[in-house]
Amino acid sequence: MGTNTELTQRRIAAMPRGIGVLCDFHAAQADNALLTDAEGRQFIDFAGGIAVLNTGHRHPRVVAAVAQQLERFTHTAFQVVPYESAIALAERLNALAPIDGPAKTALFTTGVEAVENAVKIARHATGRSALMAFSGAFHGRTLLGLSLTGKVVPYKAGFGSMLPEVYHLPFPAPALGVDVDDALNALARLFKVDVDPQRVAAIIIEPVQGEGGFYPAPPALLEALRAQCDAHGIVLIADEIQSGFARTGRWFAMQHHRVHADLICMAKSLGGGLPLAAVVGRAALMDAPPPGGLGSTYAANPLSVAAAHAVLDIIEDEQLCARAQVLGDRLQACLKQVQAADAGLAEVRGLGSMVAAELRKPGSGAPDAERVNAIVQAAQARGLLLLSCGLHGNVLRFLYPLTIEDALFERALGILDEVLRGA
Numbered sequence: 270m271g272t273n274t275e276l277t278q279r280r281i282a283a284m285p286r287g288i289g290v291l292c293d294f295h296a297a298q299a300d301n302a303l304l305t306d307a308e309g310r311q312f313i314d315f316a317g318g319i320a321v322l323n324t325g326h327r328h329p330r331v332v333a334a335v336a337q338q339l340e341r342f343t344h345t346a347f348q349v350v351p352y353e354s355a356i357a358l359a360e361r362l363n364a365l366a367p368i369d370g371p372a373k374t375a376l377f378t379t380g381v382e383a384v385e386n387a388v389k390i391a392r393h394a395t396g397r398s399a400l401m402a403f404s405g406a407f408h409g410r411t412l413l414g415l416s417l418t419g420k421v422v423p424y425k426a427g428f429g430s431m432l433p434e435v436y437h438l439p440f441p442a443p444a445l446g447v448d449v450d451d452a453l454n455a456l457a458r459l460f461k462v463d464v465d466p467q468r469v470a471a472i473i474i475e476p477v478q479g480e481g482g483f484y485p486a487p488p489a490l491l492e493a494l495r496a497q498c499d500a501h502g503i504v505l506i507a508d509e510i511q512s513g514f515a516r517t518g519r520w521f522a523m524q525h526h527r528v529h530a531d532l533i534c535m536a537k538s539l540g541g542g543l544p545l546a547a548v549v550g551r552a553a554l555m556d557a558p559p560p561g562g563l564g565s566t567y568a569a570n571p572l573s574v575a576a577a578h579a580v581l582d583i584i585e586d587e588q589l590c591a592r593a594q595v596l597g598d599r600l601q602a603c604l605k606q607v608q609a610a611d612a613g614l615a616e617v618r619g620l621g622s623m624v625a626a627e628l629r630k631p632g633s634g635a636p637d638a639e640r641v642n643a644i645v646q647a648a649q650a651r652g653l654l655l656l657s658c659g660l661h662g663n664v665l666r667f668l669y670p671l672t673i674e675d676a677l678f679e680r681a682l683g684i685l686d687e688v689l690r691g692a
Contacts, residue, residue: 393557404439543577669681
């Protein structure tokens with residue numbers, strides 16, 4: 270395999286610089302919440318493959334399910350020769366998703382593919398083309414995904430004009446000085462100045478922003494959006510790609526709210542480390558596109574579907590929704606202990622185990638991305654893998670496997686306490 274330095278040199282020579290890489294080490298082995306690199310060093314994984322590993326690296330039940338499917342077949346293209354496991358997964362997701370009335374599911378491969386298809390469904394069902402998203406949102410890296418994403422650098426910069434008829438609203442967050450009234454006034458202004466609501470196909474929102482800073486959507490915002498969508502025939506799309514599958518202490522973050530979306534985008538932890546995505550929505554909407562209007566060569570990959578069945582079983586059997594709340598409470602308690610003596614730790618927030626720490630410079634209140642970067646690097650040097658996020662890069666986010674062992678979690682909190690106090 271070679272040393273980390275040798276592998277870095279090979280990567281730079283073979284792969285484009287546009288693929289940004291956080292770590293200077295390379296994975297050789299991974300087990301639950303522990304990564305081992307090419308030189309035998311170990312790291313506690315609080316990144317989880319960017320929210321893909323709620324059930325941990327190589328959960329034995331996921332490994333067994335994939336191995337069993339590997340003995341049967343790996344690919345037929347579901348649109349050519351379908352198979353029962355994908356149908357059964359759709360049935361399970363229909364039952365789990367917080368959707369009003371009968372639901373249907375379409376399976377895809379990546380999160381942005383789910384977003385693209387949710388938009389296609391909404392446009393076909395409504396006969397409209399305009400879309401609304403939020404500042405700070407992240408919806409993927411395709412041209413449509415970038416157009417919906419509410420952050421320019423590094424995602425949009427240099428890639429030319431985005432798709433037309435995409436409008437952005439300010440996302441309410443106290444740390445950003447934006448409240449629900451600001452967002453709703455901006456929506457009303459758009460309807461008055463820029464776009465007839467009768468031209469809007471969909472509003473897409475993350476119930477907890479991911480890349481944007483782990484800001485939970487206020488209930489009043491979602492309730493107002495639901496009312497506006499009902500009044501104008503607009504489809505409400507919830508992007509649960511990062512917040513789904515027990516991360517927030519519920520199966521889906523929308524279950525923290527009294528209102529439901531019409532379509533839900535899912536991916537990341539659904540596949541337990543294998544690529545799988547889904548759009549689940551009201552049956553009448555999902556049936557709008559004609560046969561052949563939806564699909565993809567690798568959609569509903571049999572190995573990924575097998576893994577997903579195991580993931581759903583693990584979340585239920587190991588009570589990972591409750592586990593997410595317990596771990597999140599312990600993490601928030603640790604962070605708030607530091608916050609009591611640290612004016613730079615401006616806010617600790619989160620639902621379940623979707624927890625964030627926002628850092629700002631004492632006095633000015635300016636976003637402190639430099640300190641966040643220093644903390645990420647110091648933690649990595651001590652064997653803890655962390656991620657940052659936020660419009661200004663000044664937020665630490667925590668995406669550990671919900672299956673992490675208690676002793677390892679406590680060890681990670683000890684490292685986190687050290688680096689927060691020392692950076």
